[in-house]
Amino acid sequence: MAFRHQKVESRRLLLREISQRGPLPRIDLADRTGISRATVTSITAELLRGGLIEEVPRDSTGDDTPRGRPRVDLKIAGRAHLIAGLKVADDCISLVLMDFDGADVAHHERRIEPRRYTPEELADEISQGLSGLAAKAECTLSDISGVGVGLAGVVDAGNGLVYWSPSLDRRNVPFGTVLSQHLGIAAYVDNDANLVAIAELTFGIGKDHSDFIVITIESGVGMGMVLGGQLYRGTRGCGAEFGHTKVHLDGALCRCGQRGCLEAYVADYAVVREAVSVGAVSQMASTPKAVTAVLAAAKAGDPTARTVIERAGKMFALGLANLVNIFDPERIILAGEQMQFDHLYADVVIEEMRKSIVDIDKPAPDVVVHRWDTFMWARGGAAYALEFVQDTAVEALEDA
Amino acid sequence: MAFRHQKVESRRLLLREISQRGPLPRIDLADRTGISRATVTSITAELLRGGLIEEVPRDSTGDDTPRGRPRVDLKIAGRAHLIAGLKVADDCISLVLMDFDGADVAHHERRIEPRRYTPEELADEISQGLSGLAAKAECTLSDISGVGVGLAGVVDAGNGLVYWSPSLDRRNVPFGTVLSQHLGIAAYVDNDANLVAIAELTFGIGKDHSDFIVITIESGVGMGMVLGGQLYRGTRGCGAEFGHTKVHLDGALCRCGQRGCLEAYVADYAVVREAVSVGAVSQMASTPKAVTAVLAAAKAGDPTARTVIERAGKMFALGLANLVNIFDPERIILAGEQMQFDHLYADVVIEEMRKSIVDIDKPAPDVVVHRWDTFMWARGGAAYALEFVQDTAVEALEDA
Structure with missing residues (x-):
């Protein structure tokens, strides 16, 4: 039973390694996983027989092995x-x-x-x-x-x-x-x-990082945390609630019913609410259109619209700085699909964040903006x- | 080389297990670590010979093994x-x-x-x-x-x-x-x-928890995070900076030179600064004495002193709620030695925190106050x- 369990574990480990790093030769698998070469040979044979992986000719570009010796790499069998x-x-x-x-x-x-x-x-x-x-x-x-x-x-x-x-x-x-x-x-x-x-860990720009935070900006603000190469979920399964961290005591009313949440300052509805309240833009049926109008007004120099957008950016920077102070991640990925949140991705916001983190003589974490298509x-x-x-x-x- | 490495690793694992769980019998070590009984026997023999552990008679209270058979447990040799x-x-x-x-x-x-x-x-x-x-x-x-x-x-x-x-x-x-x-x-x-x-993980009330946060309250506010049974340090070694997370945009000036840090509201100097600024207490040479005076005034019903203390408590609750929203830990331990921060340990503060976390139909994390002697x-x-x-x-x- 224990042996069977160990075998399945080794298969899992090798399959995951091939999935993440393949195509790659058997010898690399042994080096990377610490599983012996003999075991790698027998387990990859099982994976091949089961149709989960396949052999492909080595791409020999830049390879200094002697010509004429056929070498193969292992990769995942896509059709499986x-x-x-x-x-x-x-x-x-x-x-x-x-x-x-x-x-x-x-x-x-x-x-x-x-x-x-x-x-x-x-x-x-x-x-x-x-x-x-x-x-x-x-x-x-x-x-x-x-x-x-x-x-x-x-x-x-x-x-x-x-x-x-x-x-x-x-x-x-x-x-x-x-x-x-x-x-x-x-x-x-x-x-x-x-x-x-x-997705960032598997296909994206988090692939080579073990500790990073992904912030998604849509109508709300989402967060995913990867610590030690694993998604961190918290003990009740509900950690990483960045949008409802509080950035102001008894502050602006949030859709969640509480006050002072980050979202109550940076979400689309929050920006529109402020701008409409002083007539910087008129009420519109669609929130995205109204956000676009506020941003356009700010870019055109309207001082009220600018004040609204600037505060959203400052609050977002404050929230990001808190994450850096608490987690000290390698990198923060701001991921999104909609151009309408450009003002939160701005250099000035990231600079504001850097000014609000604990100051040590080492560079602050990378902040990377990753624009996606809607299918990501x-x-x-x-x-x-x-x-x-x-x-x-x-x-x-x-x-x- | 690999074999030697593996052996040292097994020794390390068994020694740590005995250190954390001992006295305990060899068979429990095998069950707990997944190391085979034969290997447990040979490695514990090495640890015994090296004087790192010792055998002690089993405490047979409540044990249902037959009388007359001498059984031993293993424990760490304190004098080593x-x-x-x-x-x-x-x-x-x-x-x-x-x-x-x-x-x-x-x-x-x-x-x-x-x-x-x-x-x-x-x-x-x-x-x-x-x-x-x-x-x-x-x-x-x-x-x-x-x-x-x-x-x-x-x-x-x-x-x-x-x-x-x-x-x-x-x-x-x-x-x-x-x-x-x-x-x-x-x-x-x-x-x-x-x-x-x-210390909480090794000897204290974090011993049976794998995900908890310790907040220390002294003249500043410190934090330690245990995630998955391990201390989390961040990638530059400087995570867990709770005291300098921002709770107010462009807020009160902090000793770190930035504005709006949690410490700028809850640290002893911050409480005294506010109270002195409006004459609720007079300036004193010693900050701890001044804090005691503010607390005494608040308890005696002085409305200004109360306002000062209440805001410190609310800001602290807000900071704690942010940690819960982000980490979703099993428990938060408020650890300290000084009675002078009683107001931050108060039930009303913890209740305030509960009101500011994301509301799901599961109990909020435990908040435990752990008062220590100064040697902890x-x-x-x-x-x-x-x-x-x-x-x-x-x-x-x-x-x-």
């Missing part, structure tokens, strides 16, 4: 599994289909009505979205080995439990179970910003589900 | 090594001598002039303090295997580098090296609040050095 990732936003579900090697196979977007859904209704919308995705890839739902889902809100990912989400009409929904049963596919639910952190959230979902699909696959392998 | 721990405060160095099993052997306090010291001067004060400690234990400096030192300030513990400390007259001092050379004993330097977190900081220093002494001891053991 299909994994879906998706993010539920206010007005749409964006979906990605990925192969076992992390390559995009298809994209799909499904418009949804911006409202709160019952768990069954939302599961149904997701199911329809997945059918659309599968159609584009000319496959069926049953070809998909796992689905990773990102929701805004507070999620206990380990239990697939959604404490609350703006997309659901009730609290404490075991949405992982609801969705798995509805789809007949294993589904894994997490907070959307956590999935962005996983979904890719994070697929990357999250991929880990589980890998684990299930190595467990299902027959022993040699 | 002596370890010193100390904390440098404004006006004194407090020191503890501990045996290899973590038991206190002697205490000592050395008054020092409250000023900034050159590295050599401070090393000399520490050396004198250690001599006083050794005299009480009727031993000499050369009997001490390692010294753990806590300093206020920002410390890169891994490199023994003090970025800055109120106890030193310059920045970027390689104080670990300076002190080791001065004493002829291996010295390990860390931020004092980190050492309190290590030093005990943390000894616990920190103990780990290195353990490592050195298992490396020095001869192979069986």
Whole structure:
């Protein structure tokens, strides 16, 4: 039993290493994982036989091995599994289909009505979205080995439990179970910003860093933390709540019902609320349009609009500085898709942050802006589900 | 080479397990560490031969094994090594001598002039303090295997580098090296609040928790974070700077030169500054006395003094709530020795914190107040050095 467990663990470790670093030769696997060469040989044979990995000719550019000796590297067999990732936003579900090697196979977007859904209704919308995705890839739902889902809100990912989400009409929904049963596919639910952190760790600019923070800026402010190469979730599964850290005692009213939250100063609705309150812009039906109007007015030199935008930037810088003081991360990634939050990505904001961190004679952490297409959230979902699909696959392998 | 390394690792693991959980039987060691029974037997034999552990008769109370069969447990051999721990405060160095099993052997306090010291001067004060400690234990400096030192300030513990400390007259001092050379004993330097977190993890109320935060309240506010059973230090070695997180944009001036730091509202000098500025108390030579006067006035019903104290409490609650929102720890330990900060430990402050955290249908983290005697900081220093002494001891053991 212990032996079998150890074997599955070694398979898992090697598969993950090939997934993250491949294509690479067997000898590198032994060096990197500390698993003996003999064991690497036998376990990679099992992975090959199971169709999870494949051999490819070595790219010999820059290689100084003698010509004529055929060498092979190992890589993940993309066709072994299909994994879906998706993010539920206010007005749409964006979906990605990925192969076992992390390559995009298809994209799909499904418009949804911006409202709160019952768990069954939302599961149904997701199911329809997945059918659309599968159609584009000319496959069926049953070809998909796992689905990773990102929701805004507070999620206990380990239990697939959604404490609350703006997309659901009730609290404490075991949405992982609801969705798995509805789809007949294993589904894994997490907070959307956590999935962005996983995407950065897996495919993105966090790939070579073990301690970083990802801040997502949409209509709210999200955060994912990677510490020691692992996503940090907190003990109740609800850490990394950056948007509702307080930046002002008894300050501006937040949509969460509390006062002084960072979001109550930097979120789109907060910026519009301030600008409208003094007539810097007029009330509009769409918040994004109104934010654009405030930004345009600020750029055109309107002093009131500028004051509004400047305070949002200063509050954001203050929040970032607090994260640096507490975590001392290697890097902070500001990730987002919408140009409308340009003012928070500005150099002046990052400079303001640097002035507010504890001053030591070492450079402050890197702050990197990473602009994404809208499918990057979904890719994070697929990357999250991929880990589980890998684990299930190595467990299902027959022993040699 | 790899084999030798693995052996030393197993020794280290078993010694640490015995240190944390002992006395305990060999079979429990195998179960807890996953090391095979045969290996546990051979390695504990080496540890016994090296004098690092010893056998003790099993306490058979409540044990249902048959009478007459002699059973033994393993425990650390206290006499194997002596370890010193100390904390440098404004006006004194407090020191503890501990045996290899973590038991206190002697205490000592050395008054020092409250000023900034050159590295050599401070090393000399520490050396004198250690001599006083050794005299009480009727031993000499050369009997001490390692010294753990806590300093206020920002410390890169891994490199023994003090970025800055109120106890030193310059920045970027390689104080670990300076002190080791001065004493002829291996010295390990860390931020004092980190050492309190290590003490809580090793001897204190953090012993059975893997994710907790320790907040120390003295004249400043310190923090140590334990995540996944390990002290978290950040990537530049200067994380966990809670006292200088900002709680107000462009707020009160802090001693660090920045504005709006938590300390600028809750530290002793901050409370006195406010109260004096409006004449609620008169200026006094000693800050602790002045704080006591403000607290006494507040308790006696003076509305201005109350306002001052209440704001300090609210700002502290806000800072704590931010930590909970970010980390979602199992528990927060408020650790300190001085009654003068009672107002920050108050139930009303903790209640205020609970109202400012993200609201989910699960209990908020425990907040525990842990009042200590003045030597607990030093005990943390000894616990920190103990780990290195353990490592050195298992490396020095001869192979069986």
